[in-house]
Amino acid sequence: MTPEDAMAELRRQVDRARAAAGVSKTALADRTRLGQVRISRTTVQQFFRTDGPIPSMDTVTALADALKLDARPWLDLRDLAAGTQAKTPPGPAPSRSRVGNARSAGSELRLVGPIPPPALAFQHRGEAIRLRTVLEGGGTAVLEGRPTAGPATGGVLFGMGGVGKSQLAADYARTTLAEGTVDIVVWLTATDRSAIVDQFAQAARELCSLGVEDPEGAARAFLAWLTPRRSTAVAVRWLVVLDNLTHPEDLRGLWPPDSPHGRTLITTRRQDAALTGSGRTRLEIGVFTPAQAVAHLVDALAAYGRTEPIDELAKLAADMGYLPLALSQAAAYLADTGESVSVYRQTLADRATALRDLAPDVLPDQQPHALAAAWALSIDHADSLRPVGLARPLLHLIAHLGPNGIPHSVLTSTPTRIYLASHRTRAAGQDSPAEPGADQVSAAEADRALSALRRLSLITRTPDAPATAVRAHQLVQHAVRDTLTPDQHRETARTAADALVAAWPDVERDTKLAQALRSNAIALAEHAKGALYEPAAHPVLNLSGNSLGVAGQFRAARDHFRRLTELAIAHLGDDHPDTLMARHNLAFWQGAAGDIAGAVAACTDLLADTARLLGEDHPDTMRARAALADLQGSAGDAAGAEAVFTGVLADRRRVLGEDHPDTLSARNNLAMWRGLAGDAAGAAADFTDLLADWRRVLNDDDDTRVLATRHNLANCQGRAGDAAGAVTAFTRLYPPSGRPHAEAWSRPSRRSRDACRPRHLAGRSREPGRRRRGLRRPIG
Numbered sequence: 097m098t099p100e101d102a103m104a105e106l107r108r109q110v111d112r113a114r115a116a117a118g119v120s121k122t123a124l125a126d127r128t129r130l131g132q133v134r135i136s137r138t139t140v141q142q143f144f145r146t147d148g149p150i151p152s153m154d155t156v157t158a159l160a161d162a163l164k165l166d167a168r169p170w171l172d173l174r175d176l177a178a179g180t181q182a183k184t185p186p187g188p189a190p191s192r193s194r195v196g197n198a199r200s201a202g203s204e205l206r207l208v209g210p211i212p213p214p215a216l217a218f219q220h221r222g223e224a225i226r227l228r229t230v231l232e233g234g235g236t237a238v239l240e241g242r243p244t245a246g247p248a249t250g251g252v253l254f255g256m257g258g259v260g261k262s263q264l265a266a267d268y269a270r271t272t273l274a275e276g277t278v279d280i281v282v283w284l285t286a287t288d289r290s291a292i293v294d295q296f297a298q299a300a301r302e303l304c305s306l307g308v309e310d311p312e313g314a315a316r317a318f319l320a321w322l323t324p325r326r327s328t329a330v331a332v333r334w335l336v337v338l339d340n341l342t343h344p345e346d347l348r349g350l351w352p353p354d355s356p357h358g359r360t361l362i363t364t365r366r367q368d369a370a371l372t373g374s375g376r377t378r379l380e381i382g383v384f385t386p387a388q389a390v391a392h393l394v395d396a397l398a399a400y401g402r403t404e405p406i407d408e409l410a411k412l413a414a415d416m417g418y419l420p421l422a423l424s425q426a427a428a429y430l431a432d433t434g435e436s437v438s439v440y441r442q443t444l445a446d447r448a449t450a451l452r453d454l455a456p457d458v459l460p461d462q463q464p465h466a467l468a469a470a471w472a473l474s475i476d477h478a479d480s481l482r483p484v485g486l487a488r489p490l491l492h493l494i495a496h497l498g499p500n501g502i503p504h505s506v507l508t509s510t511p512t513r514i515y516l517a518s519h520r521t522r523a524a525g526q527d528s529p530a531e532p533g534a535d536q537v538s539a540a541e542a543d544r545a546l547s548a549l550r551r552l553s554l555i556t557r558t559p560d561a562p563a564t565a566v567r568a569h570q571l572v573q574h575a576v577r578d579t580l581t582p583d584q585h586r587e588t589a590r591t592a593a594d595a596l597v598a599a600w601p602d603v604e605r606d607t608k609l610a611q612a613l614r615s616n617a618i619a620l621a622e623h624a625k626g627a628l629y630e631p632a633a634h635p636v637l638n639l640s641g642n643s644l645g646v647a648g649q650f651r652a653a654r655d656h657f658r659r660l661t662e663l664a665i666a667h668l669g670d671d672h673p674d675t676l677m678a679r680h681n682l683a684f685w686q687g688a689a690g691d692i693a694g695a696v697a698a699c700t701d702l703l704a705d706t707a708r709l710l711g712e713d714h715p716d717t718m719r720a721r722a723a724l725a726d727l728q729g730s731a732g733d734a735a736g737a738e739a740v741f742t743g744v745l746a747d748r749r750r751v752l753g754e755d756h757p758d759t760l761s762a763r764n765n766l767a768m769w770r771g772l773a774g775d776a777a778g779a780a781a782d783f784t785d786l787l788a789d790w791r792r793v794l795n796d797d798d799d800t801r802v803l804a805t806r807h808n809l810a811n812c813q814g815r816a817g818d819a820a821g822a823v824t825a826f827t828r829l830y831p832p833s834g835r836p837h838a839e840a841w842s843r844p845s846r847r848s849r850d851a852c853r854p855r856h857l858a859g860r861s862r863e864p865g866r867r868r869r870g871l872r873r874p875i876g
Contacts, residue, residue, distance in 0.1 A: 102176035106156075107144060109170065113163045127162035136217070136395060150178045152274040154214070178276075207273065208299045209283035212266045212339075215424060215461040217395030219388045220267075221260075223381055227253070227268055230377045231359045232277075252371050253363045255381035256553040256569060257470040258421030261363035262339050264381065268361065269337055278333045278359070286338040286362070289346035296350065315350060323353040331357045338362045342477070344370040365474050365553040383569075384420055389413035392423050396460075400431035408437040415441055417499070417570045422467050428456035450578040451571065468575040471554065475576075478552040485521030486537065486545035491554060492519075492584070494568050495576035496592040498619035501564020503599055503612050507546060508539040511594035516542060563608040577623065589624035593636040596620065600639055603800060604646055611647075614640050629667035633660075633674035638681060650689040657682035671709050676702065676716060684723060692731045699724040713751045715758060718744055722765060734773040741766040755793050757801075760786065764805065767812075776815035783809035803829065 097105070114124055125140040139155055142148040156174045160167035253261045272278045280303060284295040296315035304321045322334060336352045341364040352360045364371065372378060384392060393409045416422040430440060443449050455466035478487035493512060494502060506512065516537040546566060549555045555568045580588060596617055604610040617640035621628060628634040637660055645653035661682050664675040679702045687695030703720040710717050722744050729737030745762040752759050763786050771779030787805045791797060806829050814822030 097176055099177045102173045103150065104146075106151075106170055106173040106177060107146075109173070110159055110163075111144065113165060117163055124159070124162055128158040137398075150174070152270065154270055154274065206279070206303055207281045207283070208302050209285075209295060211269050211281070211283050211337075212262055212462065214267070214270075215260075215263050215420075216399055217392045217424075217427075218263060218267070219384065219392050219420075221264070221384075221388060223253075223379065224264055224267060226379055227264065227361075228271075230379065231268075231361065252376060252378045253361070253381050254365065254367050254371070254378060254553060256572065257365055257474060258419050258467065258571075259381045259383055260420040261381050263420075265337050265339060265361050265363050269335060272335055278335045280332060280334040282334070282336045284336070284338050286341040286346065286364075288342060289350075292338070292346055292350055319350065319353060322355060322358055324355045324357060334358045336360050340364065341366065342473070344368045367551045367553060383418040384413075384423070386410065386413060386418060389416075389418040389420075389423055392420065393427055396424065396427035397430065400427065402431060404430075404437050408441075412437050412441055415444055419569065419571055421463070421470060422571055424460050424463070425455055425467055428458075428460040429454055432456045432458075451575050452578070467571065468578060471572055471575055474552040474554055478548045478554060479521055481548040481551065483520075483537075483541045483544055483548075486516050486541060487548040487552075487554075488521065489516050489519035490542065490545045491549060491568075491576055492580065492588045493592050493595065494549075494555065494566065495573040496589050496620055496623045497596075498612075498616040499568060499570040499573060500615060501561070501612055502566040502616055503609060504543075504559075504562045504565040505599040506595045506613075506616070507566060508542045509595045509598040511591055511598050513537040513539065513542055515588075515591045515595075516545070561608075563606065563612040573623075585624075586627040586630060589620065589627040590630075590634060592620055593617075593624070593628060593634045596636050597634075597639060600636075600643075604643060607647070610643055614643050626667055629663065629674075632672070633664055633668065633678070638677060641681060641685075645685050645688060650685055653685040654682065654689045654691075657685055671705070673710070673716065676706055676709070679705075680716075680720060680723060683727070687727050687730060692727060696724070696727045696731065699727055713747065715752070718747055718751075718758070722762065725769075726765065729769050729772065734769050738766065738769040738773050741769055755789070757793075760790060760793065760801075763789075764808070768808065771812050771815065776812050777817075780809060780812040780816050780818075783812055 114121065119127065121140055121144060122137060125137040128140070139151075140159075143151050143155060143159070151174060153171060153174065156170050157167045160170055253265060255261055269281050269283065273281060282295075282299045282303075284292060286292050293311045293315045296318050297311040300314040300318035300321070304318060322336075324331065334355075334357065336358070338347070338360070339362075341347070341362050344364075344366055352358060360376075362371070367378075383389075390406065390409050390413050393404075393413060394406070397404060397409075412426065413423065416426060426440065429435075430437065435443075440454070444454060451468040452466060455468070459466060475488055475491060478491075479485060481487065490507065490512070493507070493515065497506070513536070520537070546555065546557060550557050554572060555566055558565055558567075577585065596613055600613055601609070617636050621637065621640075628637060641653050641656035641660060644656055657678055661675065661678040664672065664678045668675050679698065683695045683698040683702060686698060699720065703717070703724055706714070706717045706720045721740065725737045725740035725744065728740065741762060745759070745766055748756065748759040748762050763782065767779045767782035767786060770782065783805055787802070787809055790799070790802050790805055794802060796802065806825065810822045810825030810829065813825060
């Protein structure tokens, strides 16, 4: 019988049996889901197609089980069709724990240890192809860019918990069995050394008939049996799978040998260097693609008798970060509860909902842990790595920031290191925190704590992109936040905010860094909620909004401060100084966005409230007067703005003194509006005097306020008719390279290119919790 005839006969026999049982092809596929081997409707449809592929042994066994028939005759036909005919050993039909057909001459195919069953709605992924390529030496699909010198005999699948490493390994093991490319498959659960030793010893007893009683001795004897020998007449082809390796050191002395006839596959969350070596290739496993995630949800829900709109499933997949384990458990939860996808998404988005509350009562696919518990062991392990006790508190901070990239400087900043020092675990098994300030944590130790988290695949690191160097999956972050008490949540959120402030540069030359800081501030505000308003509004709230405006996103800055004003009123009240600050910045960016009239009205109301609450001589009241004067000038009344600033300057001299930065800033604005009112020569004289005073007070010619004043002086010199002097000044300020001499200087903004208009970059405090001045008149 030819292979083609065998395949046709197999289809005829299965179809006759199906018809005799009175079931449709769809019902037949549904029946297979009730057995140990489950296959999809698509697989059944492909089986009955005349141009379909050769079915796997699992498919044939599942069809026979569903029809309550002996699988052996059909498996023989399947072997003929595949060109791998071999006699099936006498006894019952193959099962999940002992399946085999093709083998080397004189060898008997054996399976030691149960391979996990295929997950419901299992998705075939590109990683499976890369895995086959690596282990079979058919190419150079090495994700870390280290090509092998020859065919790899060992592969390490690593990735965070829940990405489907075990399922990919199981699919590979079943495929090698079905294709007859190995004679022996040994599947071990490698959670600890004793388990590894015991299972190797069991393999020795089953495969080698070794009578060694000592488990360690039996394990070593089995590994020796796997080692190729020249005297062996028939080579035994083997595959050893070590699933969920928890501690790489547990394999010391237990690594399967290098062999041209053997393959070793390890799944682990660990990324330790000890897992690399000659003949070993590491493959990182990521989450589903969006298309795979949606397909998984469609297939899984269909198996439960549910259909949902594709667009809703796409949104759910994105909410779950395309994580396979999360999608599987979400589908089971929806089937158990009958909830709609939209209700589930709303519940997931509710910060008060813990991930454990969204787990199904019975986990699908024999999964051992609910989603939230899947990472708990990894966090424990990371916290036990050197520097001991820092990984967990660092992950607490990471959990409050953005999932799409956290700047490295944030996680090694002074506030971060102070937090780590006061919250580190003191010793193994002891969870009580240290006394605040008892120890100091260096930036290098914080960096090594990041490495510990990476080694357990809890984060990913991209050192060549420092602005987005650290990423964590959004559900890992959610699960970590769920473990915190309300007090811990508040403290951690405010520390994360302090760390952002500490890492924020005075001058935002690096646009990628500025964008990353803003994104993290937005994520933090979403996670922290009211914590950033206890006891007062955290400076990061104003800083992130002003950063939007500095980047030219005036409308976005206006909208940010509109929301901030509403939240400040809700949390702090109308008369709180931080509410007034938010209203000040809202008025400024409202004017920058083009609504001068609205900004004037808002600033007029603000000035009245500030004077009533704080008094006429309070710095914030004078700042509000200055802001209103700026808006008055922007509306076309430069002379009126000049008159107001004359009064503001007099009051600041009286209250703050001649050399206070706010007094010098008032002189700057007065000179600006004087020039715009038509007195360019008077403005140039004012800027000349101001430049001398800034240099004397700051003693730093590279300070942005000194550079801004030099720029404004040169501009007004040109307007006053001194073109040669202006050219000389601008040439000194902006050399032919196009960049200023001082690294502290930034690119001119659209608002500061006008004649006599200042680049009002005031200094900002570096201490977390202090108010920080923004560009021109915004506060924060």
